[in-house]
Amino acid sequence: MVLNAFVESVETQAAIAPWAIAFEADSCCMTYGELSSASNAIAAKLREMTSDRFPVVVFGHKDFRMVASFLGCLKSGHAFVPVDVELPASRIGDILSQLDSPFVVCAAPLSGALAPYVATDRVLDISGFSDPAALIDAFSGCGVPASDTWVSGEETQYIIFTSGSTGKPKGIEISANNVCNFMQWVRTFPAVREGGQVFLDQPPYSFDLSEYELVGALSTGGRLHAVSHELTADTRSLFADLAKSDVSVWVSTPSFADLCLVDPSFSESMLPSVKLFLFCGEALRHATAAALRERFPHAIVANTYGPTESTVAVTYCEIGEAELASDAPLPAGAPRPGTEIRICDPETGEPCATGDSGEIVIVGDTVAKGYYRNPEKTQKAFSQSSLCDGTQVRAYRTGDAGHVDEQGVLHCEGRFDSLIKLHGFRIELEDVEENIRALRGVKQACVVPVVHKESIAYLKAFIVLQKHPDGTPAYEEFESDAADCAACCDNGEGKVEVPSKLDLERSLKASLAARIPEYMVPRRFALIDEMPLTPNGKIDRKALAASSRCKRA
Amino acid sequence: MATMTHEEVEEKMLDMLEEVCGDEEVRDHRDEDLFELGSLDSMAAVELLVDIEDEFDVSIAPTEVEREEMNTVNLIIEQVEKRL
Numbered sequence: 001m002v003l004n005a006f007v008e009s010v011e012t013q014a015a016i017a018p019w020a021i022a023f024e025a026d027s028c029c030m031t032y033g034e035l036s037s038a039s040n041a042i043a044a045k046l047r048e049m050t051s052d053r054f055p056v057v058v059f060g061h062k063d064f065r066m067v068a069s070f071l072g073c074l075k076s077g078h079a080f081v082p083v084d085v086e087l088p089a090s091r092i093g094d095i096l097s098q099l100d101s102p103f104v105v106c107a108a109p110l111s112g113a114l115a116p117y118v119a120t121d122r123v124l125d126i127s128g129f130s131d132p133a134a135l136i137d138a139f140s141g142c143g144v145p146a147s148d149t150w151v152s153g154e155e156t157q158y159i160i161f162t163s164g165s166t167g168k169p170k171g172i173e174i175s176a177n178n179v180c181n182f183m184q185w186v187r188t189f190p191a192v193r194e195g196g197q198v199f200l201d202q203p204p205y206s207f208d209l210s211e212y213e214l215v216g217a218l219s220t221g222g223r224l225h226a227v228s229h230e231l232t233a234d235t236r237s238l239f240a241d242l243a244k245s246d247v248s249v250w251v252s253t254p255s256f257a258d259l260c261l262v263d264p265s266f267s268e269s270m271l272p273s274v275k276l277f278l279f280c281g282e283a284l285r286h287a288t289a290a291a292l293r294e295r296f297p298h299a300i301v302a303n304t305y306g307p308t309e310s311t312v313a314v315t316y317c318e319i320g321e322a323e324l325a326s327d328a329p330l331p332a333g334a335p336r337p338g339t340e341i342r343i344c345d346p347e348t349g350e351p352c353a354t355g356d357s358g359e360i361v362i363v364g365d366t367v368a369k370g371y372y373r374n375p376e377k378t379q380k381a382f383s384q385s386s387l388c389d390g391t392q393v394r395a396y397r398t399g400d401a402g403h404v405d406e407q408g409v410l411h412c413e414g415r416f417d418s419l420i421k422l423h424g425f426r427i428e429l430e431d432v433e434e435n436i437r438a439l440r441g442v443k444q445a446c447v448v449p450v451v452h453k454e455s456i457a458y459l460k461a462f463i464v465l466q467k468h469p470d471g472t473p474a475y476e477e478f479e480s481d482a483a484d485c486a487a488c489c490d491n492g493e494g495k496v497e498v499p500s501k502l503d504l505e506r507s508l509k510a511s512l513a514a515r516i517p518e519y520m521v522p523r524r525f526a527l528i529d530e531m532p533l534t535p536n537g538k539i540d541r542k543a544l545a546a547s548s549r550c551k552r553a
Numbered sequence: 554m555a556t557m558t559h560e561e562v563e564e565k566m567l568d569m570l571e572e573v574c575g576d577e578e579v580r581d582h583r584d585e586d587l588f589e590l591g592s593l594d595s596m597a598a599v600e601l602l603v604d605i606e607d608e609f610d611v612s613i614a615p616t617e618v619e620r621e622e623m624n625t626v627n628l629i630i631e632q633v634e635k636r637l
Contacts, residue, residue: 233595235615259599263614423596450575457600458575502578502590509591523597524575 003152005180007074009219011036020196022218023064025226030064032221034132035071038064041135042072042105044142045124047149050103055079055159055372057096058205059114060107061086062226065126066205067214068135069105070158074176077149078103079156081171082205086229089113090515094168095161098372152176159372160208160308163427163520165418167434171372172308174208179215181365182311185336186216189316190300191275193220197248198273201226202256208308209281209424212251215312222249232256235263239270248273250299253281253424254288261288267295280304280313281424283412284330285454289319305332305412308426309381309396311366314339315410332402332410339364340387341410342395343403352403357413360400363387367394420449422456425519432459432522435515439508441466441474444531447522448545458523460548463508464530473527475499501527524548557637565608566630573601583626593624601629611636 010032013020018033030038046056056078058069066082073080081099083092085108096102096117104110104118106125129135151157157176164170191197199213201224217224225245231238239260250257250271257277260266268274274296284303292301306313317323317333324330335341343358344351352358363385370378385395401413418429429447436445444464449456465473475498499507505525512521526548532540570579574592587593593601598615606612611633613623623632 234620236619239616255596259595262599262602263616264612265614265616452600458597460575500578502576502582505576505578506591518594523594 003147004074004150004157004176006157006176006183006215006219007071007150009183010071013218013221017221020221021223023067023201023224023226025062025064025201025228026231028064028131030068030132034136035064035068035218037136038068038132039071039075040144041139041142042069042124042126043075043145043149045139046072046076046078046103046105047145048142049124050076050078053077053151053155055081055099055102055156057081057083057099057102057104058107059083059085059092059104059110060127060205062201062205062228063107064132065107065129065135067218067224068132069107069126070205070214073105074151074157075149076145077151077155079151079158079173081159081161082210083161084204084206086204087206087517088514091169091517093117095171098161098168098171154369156369158211160206162308163419163425163431164377165428165430167431167438169431170374170377172208173369173372174308174311175369178311178366178368179211181338182211182313183215183219185338186212187220189216189276189278189302191249192216192222195220195222197222197275198225198246199223199249200242200245200247200251202232202252203281203424204229207281207425208312209251209253211312212278212280213249216249216251235259239263239265243270245271246273247271248275250274250277252279254279254284255282255423257292258288261291261295268298271296274299277301278304280306282421283455284319286324286330287453289330290324293319293324303330303333305410306362307396307398307400309368309398310339310362310364311368314362314364314366315341317409329411329413331405332412334408335364335410336366338387339366341404344397346401346416355403355405357401357403359416360398360402360410360412361395362398363393363395365391365393367396369394420456422449422459422519425517427459427520429459432461432516432520435512435520436461436463436508438515439511443467444539446531446539446541446544448541448548450524450548459520460524460526461508461522462526462528462531462544464528559634562609562634562637563630566633567626569601569604569608570626570629573597573604579626586624587626588620588624605633609633609637 014032014036020032021029022032022035023030056073058080060066070080103122106127109127154175156173157179159171159173161169161171199217199222201213203209289301301319303317304313305315315333315335317331340363342361344361346359370382381397383395386392399417404410432447433445443466446462450458450460468474508525532543534540571577
């Protein structure tokens with residue numbers, strides 16, 4: 001019996017071709033042999049320092065230490081919790097407190113702001129090792145854990161924290177079996193099935209889209225070509241890097257492809273080896289798919305769909321002339337073997353007729369175990385079910401709207417609740433609102449998505465400030481965590497100057513960026529006197545959304 | 554297109570920037586770095602370039618211009634006018 005088919009297949013690659021490159025970024029490379037040894041070394045060190053099998057946080061960015069640590073956790077019997085350095089300290093603090101002072105592997109140095117959340121004897125700092133050999137050397141004295149120590153079966157392989165409606169992130173627990181079942185499917189994809197492909201490794205590891213390339217590449221002898229956050233921000237350097245990369249399987253959000261497509265040099269002549277564009281994380285637009293097919297006539301453009309709760313993705317669809325000829329939103333595709341898609345009435349849970357719209361329910365062997373230490377939320381969204389052949393599996397109510405056509409192809413139609421996708425990141429609007437309301441001086445907050453050209457362009461926050469008894473806004477209450485806050489100063493004579501709108505926005509953004517990830521911070525803030533209400537006395541989101549429609553749309 | 558006056562281009566660009574940045578204040582801060590102000594981020598910059606192409610039929614590749622040459626309202630307008 002295979003204990004963990006994913007770890008096993010990485011080890012097989014390391015045995016067959018130890019010299020093959022598993023990971024590359026900037027100037028640093030790691031071969032399969034080094035990945036195997038480095039992860040053994042980390043696993044051994046972890047066993048020495050921890051006797052439990054609790055989740056371990058892996059903190060860092062796009063480098064070889066992260067990838068080796070993920071595998072090292074699995075080999076030492078720990079689920080890994082990827083936490084990207086780009087997340088604000090208080091958000092990371094929320095994750096660490098939910099995990100109850102977890103053990104932390106630092107692939108990047110911990111900032112001072114995180115120190116209070118981490119016990120000094122519960123840290124393995126590997127940030128100082130600049131190459132795999134140094135890391136392997138340093139821990140060479142530790143014994144390698146046997147394969148029966150590995151994370152296996154229904155044990156949790158990883159926990160991904162995503163935006164939750166209470167203002168605190170929630171952890172989704174994916175089992176070893178989930179990942180193995182997902183892996184069997186990914187290995188059937190075009191290009192991937194040939195083995196030895198070069199995968200673009202762009203999404204942060206704290207975003208489960210990255211599991212596409214981690215699992216897809218490392219289980220098939222492929223190479224991860226990682227691009228960092230800094231590199232992504234500078235198109236010129238990014239393109240110079242991509243042009244040398246030999247990437248053959250492109251994994252990203254459609255938004256990232258849009259960003260690249262703006263430049264005419266992003267084409268087959270720059271990336272002649274691309275065989276497959278694999279998208280997930282948000283709706284793929286006609287314009288994006290059409291432009292890619294034109295610029296990369298020899299590549300397959302594939303749309304996939306799936307929430308983090310069902311292990312990256314569960315449907316697949318290649319976008320060709322027929323799909324592009326129709327005006328309808330591009331299809332999400334047919335479910336993978338082992339998954340059945342059911343469309344149900346969101347109120348009653350009763351199945352809908354074929355072709356009718358309802359809530360998308362995913363039933364299958366990649367549905368997550370649930371939300372970490374949150375039985376209430378887990379019970380609301382997850383249940384036990386069975387596939388048509390009688391196999392017992394879990395089911396997950398996605399909250400996504402959609403329908404399945406007569407060919408069995410899924411079409412997505414948006415959300416029923418306040419969870420939205422912005423540039424591929426899932427965001428609970430209530431999470432953003434809770435965090436704005438937590439700022440001093442803010443009384444009420446409502447966040448609405450602003451739609452431009454078929455997709456959400458940005459978030460806009462409507463804010464009501466706390467007021468004095470005479471009705472004037474209490475600007476002096478307003479306080480920013482940012483050092484250069486110009487919005488909230490006393491002018492020294494006991495009178496508060498009315499800050500400019502721009503200063504207020506800047507300090508709101510700065511305060512908020514210290515609490516929630518950058519992608520969740522609204523681009524626009526509007527201060528209003530009071531919230532418009534519906535006849536039922538709720539905040540009238542529709543009215544606010546209508547007032548922020550794009551004028552030039 | 555070629556007959557557009559400087560004022561017309563400017564007005565169109567200001568409307569566009571106001572929309573993309575989501576902020577009418579950009580009109581009053583024409584020489585300040587929009588990235589530092591927090592009015593533009595990389596996704597907004599891409600939207601802007603796409604909109605400029607739609608509106609003026611002018612394409613500016615992100616790789617052909619340094620960020621420092623196109624990070625304020627006035628510099629953006631200048632880059633567009635150069636290509637009209």
